[in-house]
Amino acid sequence: MLSAILQHGKGYHEMGPIRPPSEGKDRSLLVRVTRNCPWNRCEFCRTYKNKTYSLRGVEEIKADIDTVKALAGEIKAVSWRFGFRGVIGQEAVGAFINENPALYSRAYNNSEIVERRLESLFNVVQWLSSGARTVFLQDANAPQIRTADLVEILCYLKESFPTIERITSYARSKTIARKSPEDLKRLREAGLTRLHIGLESGCDEVLAFIKKGATAAEHVLAGQKTRGAGIELSEYYMPGLGGKKWSRKHALESARVLNEIDPDFIRLRTLVPRQGTPLYERIGSGEFELLTEDEVVEEIALFVEHLDCHAYLVSDQMCNLLWEIEGQLPGDKPAILKTIEDYLQKPLHERLKIQLERRLSSYLFIAGRLDRDLALDVELAWDAVNRGHPDAPSRVQKVLDAIKPAFI
């Protein structure tokens, strides 16, 4: 059993740090095609800071796919042998780990290898238990590799796992804009079903300021090429990214660009400044003025008002305040705008309560607890909000400033 899993590599398949929340929800298998980001200059992003971009060889990636196949086969076999009738539940996974001390015991392996093997195992287990239907190619821009190589990887995945229905990847507009329509069609035919593109903004001033490395025209070209090749498209708009200076133009130009693209999905991913990013420094120096929570919501209202396309709009990121913004455009636009308006019409202390409650629940999900100073600030903020004290907005803001940089 051991040799079957180890014969293709180190007993794990390599994974990168992130995937879109929708891929997490669908429990996609993660297949790392490249490491890190070939651009790595966006001013708000720290995911791959100080990490070097590199390609992975096709044979190396195929060996990862073979490892996943061996793991899947062995876990299923253990499930049957132990009387779980092929079901991959906790008991079957526990039995599989106990059966393989040479793979998972720290007595025989260093901790880092064991961690990687367990992460890989849990990704495979989750994927199997959801029907082994979806795959996400990592890291930031898998289509950067040669089209022929990506076609080979896609074909190998589909041959290895006939249950696969959807294969998706992040992509940069610059890369997709340079691909020929024939190359994109080849990728679609080989099994690439959806691209996730970080539009962030359709406003050229904002794109230049945050060093996105793509213009609004390139976003439109890449989006239209993707759709033209029959590949589904998920575009990410970042409310707040224009700061106070460009908020209005950022909303209007982003809506215009997305209308021209007409993607399948528009996902909101509100700007949350993170320590260690160039943008965070610019906020500190006063060069960039952040919007308040309510100003961001107003900007989203303006953006939605000007959308005239057929996308499914969704707010599925932890960094958003209003997770309930969701619906199929254009039909659900009035209902979405009403959801936003309902929030904006609430009295100030109710809006502050919503901000505090939602941001704290996200923070506790990540951090697990509040440290003593933060707990005291939270207590003071709740007290001010509940008493309708004039200090309430600044007390809530202090808590938000402390917890939001931790958001993923």
Ligand code: SF4
């Ligand atoms: S392209 Fe994506 S991953 Fe790369 S720096 Fe920009 S936001 Fe980050």
